[in-house]
Amino acid sequence: MNLLFxxxxxxxxGxxxxxxxxxxAFIISLSATILEAIATGFMLYKINETLLPITFIQDWIPEVGxxxxxxxxxxxxxxxxxCALLLPFIIGSTSNTExxxxxxxxxxxxxxQSAMMGAFLAKDAFLFYFFFEASLLPIYFLASKFGGENKSxxxxxxxxxxxxxxxxxFIGLIFVYLRTPGATHSADIETLYLTARNLSAESQGYLFMAFFIAFAIKMPIFPFHTWQPDTYTTSPSQGTMLLSGIMLKMGTYGVIRLIIPMFPLGIAIWGNTAIVLSIIGVIYGSIIAIQQKDAKRLLAYSSFAHVGLISAGMLTQSFDGIQGALYQMLSHGINVIGLFFVIEIIERRTKSRELAQLGGITQSSYALTVCFIILSLGSVALPLTNGFIGEFILLKSIFDYSLIFGVIAGITIILGAVYTLRLIQKTMFGNVSRITTEFSKLTLEEKMVLIPLSIFVLLGGIFPNAILHFSEESVTQITQLLK
Amino acid sequence: MTAIIALSLFGISNLFWGFWFPRKVLQILTLLFLAIGIGLTAMDWNHELLWFGNMFRTTNTSINFSLIIQLAAFLVVALSRGFGADDEHTHPAEYYAILLFSVVGAILMVSFDHMIMLFVGLEILSVAMYVLTGSDKRNLKSNEAALKYFLMGAFATGILLFGITLVYGATKSFYISNLANIIAATAPESMPSFLYIGVLLMLIGLLFKVSAAPFHFWTPDVYDGAPTIFTMFMSTVVKTAGFAALYHILSGVFGGIYSTWVLTIYFISMLTLIIGNVTAAYQLSVKRMLAYSSISHAGYMLMTVSAMQSSSTSTVLYYSLSYTLATVAAFAVLILVSEYQTGRKEKPEDYSSFEGLAKNNPGLAFCFTISLLSLAGIPMTAGFWGKFFIFSDSFNRNIIYPVILAILMSAVGIYYYFKGIIAIYFKNGDIEKIEVPILFKIALWFCTIATLVLGVYPNIVKSLF
Structure with missing residues (x-):
């Protein structure tokens, strides 16, 4: 019942x-998302206590199972x-705007939010696909109706x-689904695990490609990322937050939920290629991020780099890799929407995102600087921030998998520090520029969004165990399937 | 079966009602007649019977097809306001009568048990369509379309008839059930070779009617030239009837010689998909785009026909229904917008006429969006499940490459359907509030809501098929 709610x-x-x-509309949607967050929180608490999953099963199209x-x-x-935690902040970030x-x-x-929740909750593969696609429509309308330059x-x-x-x-799913036993077949994800694992290595290889292309575009992974920087830049801030904070996690979630348990032989063939592509994305995204002039674009590339690391880590199929990926999904979501919100605040006040035109904001708004630094440090993965835990576990898993991959992927920490510190320096420090002289202080509403997010960054870095423990059981189940 | 008698009588009576009643009353009367027809058809449910010297068979499948056809006709009648204000040139009585006759023809095409009945049904439907295509008689394009359609259509019917003759010559029977037995009982080597030529010719005749490539050349011009309301009728009723007939023939009669024709259908479906979708992507006119999209949907449906699974019947039915609902809604909005833009814009049927529709007409914009999403096969709409059933049928028969091609072509489809959505939501234009007549509104919202309901809960009708 709670699930349906x-x-x-x-x-x-909506x-x-x-x-x-x-x-x-603002009050309605804000209170709705807060209520949603509370309901989700209760449910998660229950799951955490019993360590048993909560399920809801109802026939939908029995003729085809x-x-x-x-x-x-x-x-x-x-x-x-x-998803439930971030939405109130994303909606809160619209306060005092038109x-x-x-x-x-x-x-x-x-x-x-509803569509993304559906995708994360679905136990039936076609239900997953249904929500996976359905979530595209609202964000498309949001971005092309309210976006910036050249949005269409x-x-x-x-x-x-x-x-x-x-x-x-879609066709990959149908292919596996038709091989499940029974006259009506079944699209239950756990049935698909058993069926897909018994397919020949050749078909698993093709299926891996079909699935991976879908998720790689969503995440995105090099070389399927060409849509991402432009879309992130042109979308309205909330759209960017939704895309980078939650929606790209549908891709990484899909890999953990579907690809890893379903196609062990497929990963044996293509896994290395996929990891190499992910690591190329990490390095390539970071290098481009260093050279960006537009703050939002810089963050877009940094998000691209981070997700590459998540993808590389989980594709090692180790317990650590998946755990680290899950933890990093959570921290990346929190950090990235905080950072995008800071850029939005700067843009609102100065009408500019050009790094060259900004600077010296710390002199007028100290609170903004502090929050921004905490969020950025989380993104750089400094110890005591949530990003550190995630990236540390991810890098450990990649090192365990292959030393060379680990060394190359490890560069991300240095490169990440370079572009993030450059972002902080160009915006917050330095000389006050013409447009930042009259930079007004943070409003209460803005603080209400930024301060909790910064606290989450620290909390995640100091007490990671609660969350790692929460996912441990389910991740163990998946890794056991691989043995 | 009583439905075809009733509808024929109603059609004839309509010719006389025209002396006394104005257009509005005739429209209501025709709606009533179709509703009676639907009721009578539904009454035959679960009664498998033979009529007219065993030439006509009602089965649940044929009833389902008849219901879809009559539903489509019902919606078309509800949406027809005629064209031009004066009754003198438009002849509403004749128009509604011919519509009813063509529905009778379509019902014959989905329920035949005898080759001659197929031919008779096809001719009733086609001749009615030739007339309706040219019914806007002072419009040059309409006249051109009618002539083209007539010449090509008559030729195709001739080919079909020639095919029937050859098949008869080879098997000495016209009855579907006999034919199937004879073909199954005879070894392929001892079968006269002109049987296969006959099968091929019959296929060509029917594929022409459903506008599959390479027999599609008439479609864009005829669809474009005909008054939009008949384009709607053609792309729903004629297509559904054509597919039902094609499927009936292939599965019921030539199922035994599956291997001889399947490659042909296989390639025709791929060709149709490519030509329909790629050409649609280049169109500037929404009407022509919908014409090519109707060609491309023929390609998807042919994939199921070539798969020939036990579930294929219900797939064809489901796809026809979802396609009909979406197409009717899309054409309905097109009618309203192009009527509004006539005189305001040079080309009232182009994408550019739709620009800014959503601003003052959110309802119309929503209906149009849902119908395009359904045609594109996006989840939450009926079209999504239609595609799902088609792909899973094809995979069941291990048809891999056409499915991959179909996937690529769906992506192309998304491109041109979303061009319409972009025009109405994200382009600036100044369309004021468009007056929508009440019948229009009901029909439009019926299609939209049905599309959504079927998209979320396809089982409502899937369990019937």
């Missing part, structure tokens, strides 16, 4: 906002937790690119 509540409120267009089944276990739990009471804007974000062409490219990828996932 979590899944459909944002959908209902639909209400879109249809009725009430005046106080497709069920409407949901399951919240340790892995899904982290992601729905992330978007705050724009019912369509808020409604689309809630629809998006850029978001269209994003849409075509991602749908194109997921169509491969």
């Amino acid at each position: 979590i899944l459909f509540f944002p959908l209902l409120i 639909a209400y906002l879109l249809i009725a267009k009430p005046k106080h 497709i069920q409407f089944s949901l399951k919240a276990d340790g892995i899904s739990g982290i992601l729905i937790g992330l 978007k705050a009471n724009h019912a369509q804007y808020q409604g689309l974000m809630l629809l998006m 062409a850029i978001t269209f490219k994003f849409l075509l690119y991602t749908i194109f990828g997921s169509l491969f996932l």
Whole structure:
């Protein structure tokens, strides 16, 4: 029951906002997401106590064995937790702008939340695909309606690119599904595990490619990333936060949930290639990020670099790799929306994101600088921040897998520090520029978003065990399948 | 079966009602007749019977197809406001009568048990369509379309008839059930070779009607030239009937010689997918885009036909239904917008006429979006499950390459369908609030909601098929 509430509540409120267009959209959507976060929190607490997954199963299309089944276990739990936790902040970040009471804007974000929750909760592969695709529509409308320069062409490219990828996932799923036993077959993910693992190495190799292309485009992994910097830059800030904070995790989640348990032989063939591509993305993204002039674009490339590391870590298929990936998904989500919000705050006040034009903000807004530094340090993976835990475990798993990969991927820490510190220096420190002289202090609403996020960064770095423990059981189950 | 008698009588009576009643009443009457027809058809459910000297068979499948056809006709009638204000040039009575006759033809095409009945049904439907295509008689394009359609269509019917003759010559029977037995009982080597030529000719005749490549050349021009309301009728009713007939023939009669024709259908479906989708992507006019998209959907449906699984019947039914609902809604919005833009824009049917539709007409924009999403096969709409069933049927028969091609072509499809969505939501234009008549509104929202419901819970109809 609780699962259904979590899944459909944002959908209902979102639909209400879109249809009725009430005046106080901001308050409605903010309280809805807070309520959603509380409900999710309760459920996660229950899962954490019993360490048993919560499931809901209902026939959907019995003729073809497709069920409407949901399951919240340790892995899904982290992601729905992330999704529920971040939405209030993302919606809070619209406060005092013309978007705050724009019912369509808020409604689309809630629809998006519902779809992403669905993708993370789905126990049936086609239900997963259903939500995986459905989440694309709200973000597409959000970005192309409210985005910046040249939005129409850029978001269209994003849409075509991602749908194109997921169509491969679609046929791959059908292919495996038709090989499940029984007259009506079954699309239950756990049945698919058993079926897919018995396929020949050759078919697993092809299926791995089909699935991986879909998720690699979503994440994105080099060389499928060309849609990403433009889309992140042109989307409205909240759209970028949704895309980078939560939506790309659907790709990484898909790898953990579907690819790793389903195609061990496929990974044996293509895994190295995929890891190499991910690591190329890490280095390539970092190097480009160093040279960016636009702060938002810089963050877009840094996000690209971070997700490459997550992908490389989990594709090692080790317990550490998957655990680290899950932890890093959570921390990356928190850090990246905080950072994008800081850029949004700067842009609101100065109407600019050009690093060359900014500087010296610390002199007018100390609080912003402190939050920004904490969030950035989390992103650089300094000890005592959440990013450190995630990246440390990920790098450890990559080192265990291959020394050379580990060494190359390890460069990310240095490169990450270079571009992040450059970002801090160019915006916060240095001389006050013409446009930052009148930089006003943070408003209460802005503090309400930034300060909790900064606290999460520190908390995640100091007490990682609660979360690592939460996902341990489910990750062990997956790694046991691999033996 | 009583439905075809009733609908024929209603059609004839309609010709007389035209003396007394204005257009509005005739429309309501026709809707009523179709509703009765739907009721009568539904009453035959679960009664498998033979009629008219065993030439006509009602089965649940044929009833389902008849229901989809009559539903489509019902929606078309509800959406037809005629064209031009004066009754003098548009002849509403004749128009509605011919529509009813063509529905009778379509029902014959989905329920035949005798080759002649197939031919008769096809002719009733086609001749009615030739007339309706040219019914906007002061429009040059409409006249051109009618002539083209008639010449090509008559030729195709001739080929079909020639095919039937050859098949008869080889098997000495016209009855579907007999034919199947004879073909199954005879060894392929002892079968006269002109049987296969006959099969091929019959296929060509039917593929022409469903506008599969390379027999599609008439489609864009005819769809473009005909008044939009008949384009809607053609791309839903004619297509559904054509596919039902094709499927019936291939599965019911020539199932025994599957291996001889499957490669042909296989390649025709790939060719249709490529030509339909790629050409649609280049269109500037929404109407022509929908015409080519209808060609491309023929390609998807042919994939199921070539797969020939036990579930294929229900797949064809589901796909026809979802395609019909989406197409009707898309054309309905096109009618409204192009009528509004006539006189305002040079080319009222282009994408550019849709620009800014969402601003003052959120309802129309929503319906149009849902219908395009369904045609593109995006989740939450009926079209998604249609594609799902088609792909899983094809995989069951180990048809891999056409599916991969179909996937690539779906991506192309998303490109041109979203061009429409971009135009209505993200381009600036000044379309004021468009007056939507009440019947229009009901039909439009019915299609939209049905598309969504089927997209979320396809089992509602899937369990019926």
